[in-house]
Every structure is written in C-alpha cells, then in structure tokens.
Amino acid sequence: MTYQACIDIGGTFTDCLISDGGGEISIFKSPTTPGAFEKGFLNVLKVAAEGYGESFGDFINRVDLIVHGSTVSTNALVERKTVKVGLLLTEGHEDILVLREGPRKGAFQYRLDYPEPYVPRRLTRSVAGRIDARGRELVPLSLDDAREAGRAFRAMGVEAVAVGLLWSVVNPAHELAVKAALEEELPGIPITLSHEINPMPREYKRTIAAAIDASIAPIVRAYVEKLNAALLSEGFSGDLLLANCVGGMMPVPEMMAKPIYSVMSGPTLAPMAALALREEADIIVGDMGGTTFDVSALRDHKIIVTPDGMIHDDSLGIPKVDVRSVGAGGGSIAWVDEGGLLRVGPHSAGARPGPACYDAGGAEPTVTDANVVLGIVDPDYFLGGKMKLRKDLAEKAIAKVADRLGVTIPEAAYAIYTTSNHNMVAAIEEITVREGINPRDSVFVCGGGATAIHMAEMADILELKRYVVPRFMAGLSAFGGLISDIRREDAAVCLTSDAAFDVDAVNATLAKLMTQGAGFLEAAGIAEEDRVYEFVFMGRYEFQSFEIETPFEAPNGTLTAADLPALVEAFHKMHERIYSIRSDTDVVEFTAWKLRAIGLRRGRDQWKEATLPQQQGAPAPKTRRPVYDHAAGGPRELPVYDLATLGADAEISGPALVEAATFTAYLKSGHDGRVDAHGNLVVAVA
Template sequence: MTYQVCIDIGGTFTDCLVSDSTGEINIFKSPTTPGEFHKGFINVLHVAAEGYGLAPRDFIAQIKLIVHGSTVSTNALVERKVATAGLILNEGHADILTLREGPRKGAFEWRLDYPEPYIPRRLTRTVRGRIDARGRELEALDEDGIRAAAGYLRQAGAQAVAVGLLWSVVNPAHERRARELIHEVWPDVPVTLSHEVSSVPREYRRVVAAAIDASINPIIRKYVGELQTALGASGFVGELLLANCVGGMMPAQEIIRRPIYSVMSGPTLAPMAAQALTEEADVIVGDMGGTTFDVSAIRNRQIIIAPDAMIHDDALGIPKVDVRSVGAGGGSIAQVDAGGLLVVGPHSAGAWPGPACYGNGSTAPTVTDANVVLGIIDPDYFLGGKIKLDRALAEAAIAPLAERLGISVLDAAYAIHTTSNHNMVAAIEDITIREGINPRESFFVSGGGATACHIAEMVDILGLERYMIPRFVAGLSAFGGLISDIRWEESATLLTQSREFDREGVERLLAQLREQGKRFLDAAHVAPEDQLFEYVAMGRYEYQAWEIPVQFELRDGRLADRAADDLAQAFHRMHERIYSISNESELVEFTNWRVQAIGRRPSQQVWRKFALGEASGAPVAARHRPLYVHRLGGLTEVPVYDAATLGANATLQGPCVVEATTFSAVLLPDHTGTMDRYGNLTVQVAREAALAKAA
C-alpha cells in the first residue's frame, strides 16, 4: 500500500488527509503546536499511522507524496516577527516604501497615524544608475556604490537584501548586476530582485514585494529545513510539495527560492477543492476553523485572483487567490462591549486553552461553547468521541454574558451563534458583490469543521438555494491540497492597445514566458504530456488606474487573427460584470501578460475511485436530541443521522443533524439534503422560503 498525504495547519487543529492507492481517503486531526509547527506536522502523521494500525515509521516510509499548506510566513508577517532586511534603491527614490501609493482614506478618518515603512530608512540605501521606461540605460550602475551599500547593510545587521531598481521589469540588467556585486562582498546573504518577484510596472508594488520576500526568506529556509530534517528522521523518502498563493503546489526548493508565494497559501487550497467537487459556474467557498473564517469565490469556473492583497498597512505586491478573512472561528470569544452590544471575535481562545468546554481552564465564552449549549455539537462525540467536551463548563462561561444582556443562557448562546453568522455573511457579501457575483445565484461549498454548524443559517440569511457539505468538510483545505495541480505563473510587462495592437511583440513575449514556465515544470519532474499552459492579459480603459484579468487562448503559439478585437470584447464583458458598466467604443490598454504553467498530477483523481453504495430505503436516525431552532421557538427534538451509514441518494429533511467523526452539520426547516456517490451532502432550500428569509 502507498499513501498520499496533505497536511494543513490551522489555528486550533492540524488536519491530515490521507489517500491510499485504492482511492479510500481518511481524515485525521491533532492539536496545532504554535511556535513549533514541524512538531505538530509529525504528531498528526503519528495519529494517522495509528488510524491505519501501523507503526509511525512504517506508515511514513510508505508515503509517496506529502502536500503541505504552510502558515509560517503568514504568521510571521501578521505578528511582525520577520528577519531584518535591507533595501537598495535608485538615488532619489529612498522613500518608495514610505510614500506607498497615496491611497485615499475615508472622509472622516482624520486622525490616522502615518504607518512606518516596511523597511526603515536606516536600512535603505540608494545608488546611482538609471534605466528608462523603454529599457534604455540612461546612466551606468554605480558598482562601487552597490558594494558600499552591501557592506553598510551587513554592518547594520541585515539578514537579507532586497533590490528594487527603476524599470527592471523592462530591462533587469542593473538588478542582476547588483546581485553579483552584493555576493562579491557578502557571499551568503539571500538577495531578492524585484523583477523576479513581481513583473508589475508599479514601483511601490514591486519594491514592497521584494522587501517582504527578503524578510521572510530566512524564516522559510529554516522552517522547510526543519521540516525536511524531521521527515527524513521519521523515515520519509517521498516527495514534498508546498502550497503557493496562486492556487497550486510547488516543490520545496522553489518555495525557498521565492518565499513570498507561500504567504496566505493555506486558505487558497479550499477553493481548489470546491472547484473539483462541483461543476457550478459561480461558487462561494467558506472555511471556518478555530480562529478565522476564510471566504473565497469562483466566477465562471475561474478562481478569483486578487491583485492587491494587504499585510497590515502594506500591499503584498503580488497577485494571489482572493481570500478574505474575518475573526470568526470556533474559538472566537464573545463579550459585551461598553455600549451593551454583543461582539464575537476577533480574539480567539486558540489551540490552548481553547473554548471553556475543553476543560483546559478557560472561562471565556466562545462560539464552540454556544454550539454545545444549543445542541449542535454533541459533547460526547466531538472528533468521534476522542475529545470529551463539558456542557456545564460551556453554560458557566456563557452565564455572566447572559446576565449582562438580561436573557437566558440558551438565548445568549443563540445570540453568539447568530452574531458569528452575520459576521461571516458580511465577508461573503464583500467578496461576491464586489466581484460581480450574485450570492443568491451562487452555490455555497462549506469547508472547515465549524462551518457545517453554521452554514444553514448563513444560507438563509443570504437567500441561497443550494449548498454542499462535503464528505471532507472538516479538512476541505487539506483535500484541496491532495488534488491540486502543480502550478506556477510567469508574467511580464508589455504595453499595447486594442487599436494599435503589437501582435508580434505579444507573441514573442508569451513564447518567452511559456519557456520559463516549462523550465519550472521540468524542474518539478512533470511529464510533457501533463504540462498545460493558460494565458491571461491585464487590461484597462485608457486613463484607468487599475487593470482586470482577461483570459485568452493560443494555438501553436499564435494569437487568433482577430486577437485584438477578441481581447477587447472579453475585457468589456468582464468589466461590465464586475462594475456593471462598459464602453465598447473606448480604447483598451493591455499592460501585463501572464502564462500560468500547470502540471497535472495523474494521481490526483484517485479519490474518484471511492463510491458509496446505493441507499436502501429511508435513512434511519441513530438517535434524537434537542436542537435549538430559532424559527421553531427554541429547543426541538430532532433526528441525528450518522453520516457513515448514509448511502448514495439518501435524502434527509430538516430540521435534523448529520454527524461524522470530524463535523456536526445542521439542516434547518425547508432544507432537503441528498447524499451523492462520493459522500458529499448537497442541500436544496425551497426557493420561496429562501427569498422570504432573506427579505
């Protein structure tokens, strides 16, 4: 037997999804180990080994592939625990990171402190030398100045260096020479060149991307090294792939080379899973864990890519899968603010001590405590009974809050539950409406063990008709990693327009980018027959500030005869969808071109070998228990179904609860669930009921 594994580290639990060579998939969970993530990584492999009845070393030796969604770089940036990086810029441009892009602030935000630059001025040096917008050298690079800057930064305590010189996206000669000169005087230092990290012509975005990449380079090198050492010591001889933020996997050596692509990579796995689980065109993906609720979206079968993700007050500087996060998880703490209003999150009880019902000493009321009191979670069957929860401790934690609100403990628990739901709905509305997606006409795929407790009411609030609770809802991100392709993106700047379209220049540039992408796939050992390439142009109306993506095709390396018109029309349609307006008489400019290199993993479809047997007769409830159903006035005795006993095409009518070892799902009145052959529960909401609830 051989195994493929995906490990996703969350705020409370580390998820491990294991697929064997027969197509059977199992999920295992172990508490996350903050500060020593590689230990939690190995711990959950030991839990999986126990599940298969094998000694840890015997199990790990049979693993062919491990896919991992890392949170290390994201946590380092959020907590500002990054390495000290130095920055080298052109003379006269020392304040790029201070001035940023001059974004407009809210009209009433008149007391804003101007944020500090990502790399301080004392670690920023400038040198003479200039390339113009056409790639011509106007002034030779001051090579002695580069050497002096490197020496200064070394003495100042820098651990990595970022280089951001003007118009390197058109002619990178000065940046490449700068790296050679830095390594002459400082051989071991990691050097990030802005044009290798980001191809956008915007100066600030390129430079901040290089600065972030340099600052997390030593951290990612250390983490990946520790992980590889720990795996090797445990008997692992297979392949290790790490998730990137553009929606795919990369070999470990590639993520070390460009560590910025590991930032926010974990949450990108959930939409990859959703894309495989459904053929719906527009999909909302909600993934609720212990600390946060991550929401992403699929539009026209394409995962939405964000050009302007933020880390604190700075842009990330590179495109990434658009995932919005709010502090709404199972461990989110509820409190009454100074105005007497209930607030849930963003603070969390985390992995330790966790919610009050865990019995680890916490007395703060959390969303998980509320769900125990409401009967959504069975305290005797949490994680299949491996962890026993204490309902009395949950009630005791909520009681002071209930007293302050002047309501019963049960009503206070529902207030916590529904407030958390509305927080998550706000995040869903933000990503869908802003991206030209009507949430009412979308399909909702639930992810994260906690989401199944909340999705039914969220769907009612939004007025959706259909949603899915996948078989691996508690490990949706891990499942996404297990089935994801190897993916990379190469991009470059070439400015042309729809009326004077530089077809030869575009084709020449795309051929270069495709060759770079092919080299990446070859290095990742992807067979030629499994290599695919997709193409995207970034377009805008003349005088517009920001671009939107437009997909197109090449045939034998050639654009279509009417490529300019086709690209312009595709741009108009996408602009109208996102902004509800278009102007087909307007000139369209194309600024940036991208080639997405995709390496299909043939084994990624092994999960489709799994199929449930056909259901025989109506489902039989395993037991009944009281469940708080607000629409029915309080606690109501409902059937509880064991997900493991449900066959294909089994139909469930709400209100009811569906339980598995890793999740507890609620179906409300007017919700009808049907199990598909892969064990995913698709739920239909009566249209009239959905509209009435959303009104």
C-alpha cells in the same frame, strides 16, 4: 499499497487527508503545535498510522508523496515576527514604501495615522543609476553606492536585503549588478531582486513584494529544513510538495527560491477542492476553522486571482487566489463593548488554550462554547468521541456574556451564534456582490470543521438555493491539496493597445513566458502530455488607473492580428462582469501578460472512483438531541443522523443534525439534504 497525504496546518487543528491509491480517502486531525509546527505535522501522521492499524515506521515508508499547506510565513507576517531587512532603492526614490500607491481611505476616516513603511527608512539606502521605461540607461549605475550600502547593512545587522530599482522589470542589468556587489559585502545573506520576484509594472508592488519575500526567506527556509530533517529522521523517502498562493503546488526548491508564494497558501486550497467537487459556473467557498472564516469564490468555474492581497497596511505585491478572512472561527472570543453591544472576534482562543469547553485552561466565551451550550455540538462526540468537551465550562464562560447582556445563558449563546453568522455573511457579500457574483445564483461549498453548523442561517440570509457539505468538509483545504496540480505563474510587461496592437512584441513576450513555464514543469518532472498552459492579460481602459485580469486563448502560445477583436471583447465582458459597465468605444490597453504553467498530477481524480452503495429505505436517526430553538424560546428535540451510515441518495429533511467524526451539520426547517454518490450532503433550500 502506497499512500499520498496532504497536511494542512490550521489555527487550532492540523488536518491530514490520506489517499490509499484505490480512491479511498480518510481524514485525521491532531491539535496544532504553535512554535513547533513540524511536531504537529508528525503527530497527525502518527494519528493516521494508528487509524490504518500500522506502526508509524511501516506507514511512513509507504507514503510516497506529501503535499503541505504551511502557515509559517503568514503567521510571521501577521504577528510581525519577520527578520530585519535592508532595502536598496534608486537614488531619489527612497520613499516608495512610504508613499505606496496613494490609495484613498474611507471618506470619513480623516483621523487615520499614516501607516509606517514595511521597511523603516533607517534601513533604506539608495544607489545612483537610472533605467528608463524603455530599458535604456540614462544614468550609469554606481557600484560604489551599492558596496557602501552593503557595508551599512552589515553594520546594522540586517538578515536579508531587498533591491527595487526603477524599471528593472524592463531592463534588469542594474539590479543584477547590485546583487553581485552586495554578495561581496554580505556573504550568506539572502538577496531578493524585485524584477525576479514580481516582474510587473508599478514600482510599489515590485518593491513591497521584494521586501516581504526577503523578510520571510530565512524563516521559511528554516521551517522547511526542520520539516525535511524531521521527515527524514522518521524514514520518509517520498516527495514533498508545498502549497503556493496561486492555487497549486510547488517543489521545495521552487518555494525556497520564492518564499513569498507560501504566504496565505493554506486557504487557497479550499477553492481548488470546490473546483473539483462541483461543476457549477459560480461557486462560493466558506472555510470556518478555529481562528478565522476564509471565504473565496469561483467565477465562470475559474478561481479568482487578485493582485491586491493585503498584509496589515501593505499590499502583498504578488497575485494570489482571492481569499478574504474575518475573525469568525470556532475559537473566536465573544465580548461586550463599552456601549453594551455584543462582538465576536477578531481575537481567538486559538489552539492554546482553546475554547473553555476544551478544558485546557481557556476561560473566555467562544463560538464553539456557544454551539456546545445550544446543543448543536455533542460534547461526547467531538472528533468522533476522541476529545471530550466540558459543557459546564462552556456555560460558565458564556455566563460572562449573559450577565453583561442581562439574558439567560442559552440566549447569550444564541446571540453569539447569530452574530458570528452575520460577520461571515458580510465577508461573503464582499467577495461575491462586489466581484460580479450573485449569491442567489451560486452554490455554496462548506469547508472547515464548523461551517455546516452555521450554514443554514447564513443560507437564509443570503437567499441561497443550495449548499454542499462535503464528506471531507473539516479538511476541505487538505482535500484541495491532495487533488491540486503543480502550478506556477510567470508574468512579463509588454505595453500595447488595440489602437496600435504590437503583435510581434506580444508574441515575443509570450514565447519568453512559455520558456519559463516549460522549464519549471521540466524541473518538476512533469511529462509533456500532463502540461497545461493558461494565459491571462492585464488590461484597462485608457486613462484608468488599475488593471483587471482577463483570461484568453493562445494556441501554441502565439497570437495573430485576427485575435485582437476576441481579446478586446473578452476585456469588455470581464469589465462589465466586475463593474456592471462596458465602454466599447474606449481604447483598451494591455499592460502585462501572464502564463500559468500547470502540471497535472496523475491519480488526482482517483477519489471519484470510490462511490457509496445505494441507500436502502428511509434513513433512521441514531439518536435525538435537544437543540435550543430561539423562535420557540427553548430546546427542541431533533433527530441526529450518522453521515457514515448513509448511502447514495439518502434524503434528510430539516430540522435535523447530521454528524460525522469531524463535523456536525445543522439543517433548519425547509433545508432538505441528499447524499450524493461520493458521500457529500447536497442541501436544497425551499
């Protein structure tokens, strides 16, 4: 028997899902180890080995594939702990990162300080030379300027360099020549070229992507090298794949070449899991971990990719699966502001010291402490009883909020609980209502260890009709990684419109993308029959400022003039879906074209073969537990069911608790759950 593993490092716990090759999947958890993530990586594998009753040496020798969602690059950006980057731009355009794209802020936010550029002006240099929008050289490149910039960067001690020259996306000759000159002056220093990392129009998006990639390249490279060394020292000889931010996996060499694609990669795995778990057209995914609540959505049963991911005040530059985050995790700290209002987050107790109930030094009241005080979380059955919680310490922490609000400790705990719920509802509405998705017509898939505790009240607020508590909810992102395919996205500029559609130029662009995609899949060892290609164009109405993504079909990677009406109609429908309007008489412009090269992983659907036996008779609760009921003003005895003992089609009506080793689900009155053939709890809301 061989194993496949996915390891997802979260803010509090590191999740590991193991597939045994026969369709059976098991979940394991271990505390995250900030500052040395590779230790937590190995620790959770050792926990898995113990779970299978094997020595770690024997276990790791039988693991033939590990897929991994890393937070290293994301943490470096969020905490502003990146390396010093030098930036080289076209002469006269040194303020690209200062001016950005001139986005409008809130109408009443007139006192905002203008944000600092990602790379300070003192680390920015320019080079003479100019390419125009058609790729023609207007001004010859000055290699002397490039060499002088290299010497200046060396004197300033930069650790990486980003190059962003105008219209390099049409003609990269100048950027390539600059790189050669810089390598002479800065041997061993990584250099990122904007046309390679983000071959799209808009100089800010290309330049910021290059700058971010350069700033994390040494960090990602060091982490992957440490991780590889640690795995090799323990005897691992299988393959390692890394999650990327476009909803798939990349081989290690690909990720090392474009480390920016590791940014925010972990949360993108949750919607991939939902894609496999459910067949509905519109799906909302909420993943509540220890630090944040990540929410994403699937529209028409496809992941939503956004070009506008943000890191602080800067765009990420590259496309990524659209995942929004708010500080509403289990470790989010509750506090009362100067006006006497209760707030939850964004600060978190994290993995160290963690919530007060962990008894690891934390003293601030958190959402997890509130759930323990309310009786929803059993302090004796946390992580299946492997980690005992201290209810007395949770009450002591919550008392700080209770005293400020002038209420009892249970009332304060409930206030924290419901405030956290409303924070998450706001994030859900942001990614659904504003993206053309009606929550009432969608199914919600819960992810993360705490979502099902809060889901019932959120469902009532959003007027959801149904939601799903997956069997592997606490490791939903890891499950997504375990079943995800290898994926890469390439893009190229080709500006045309339906008024004068240049089909030959478009086909030449698609052919170039097909060559790049096929080369990627070939290098990844994907057989011809397992290769899938998805096509997308970036379109806009004439005179609009920004584009939207629109999928389209292109058999064999080519289009004909007869395909133009279908392309235009697809754009009209997508524009109407997102913005509620369409303008059939306006000219539609096509600015860029994308290809998503997907390598289907053999065995990714084996989990579907493992089904539960049919439930015999009505399920019996394993115990009953008092849970605080705000409407009743006190505790109420609720039945507690063990999810592991329930068979297919077992039915449970709320109010009730359903416990698994790694999570608890709280069903309110009017919420009726049924276990499906794979052990997922599907809840219908009356």
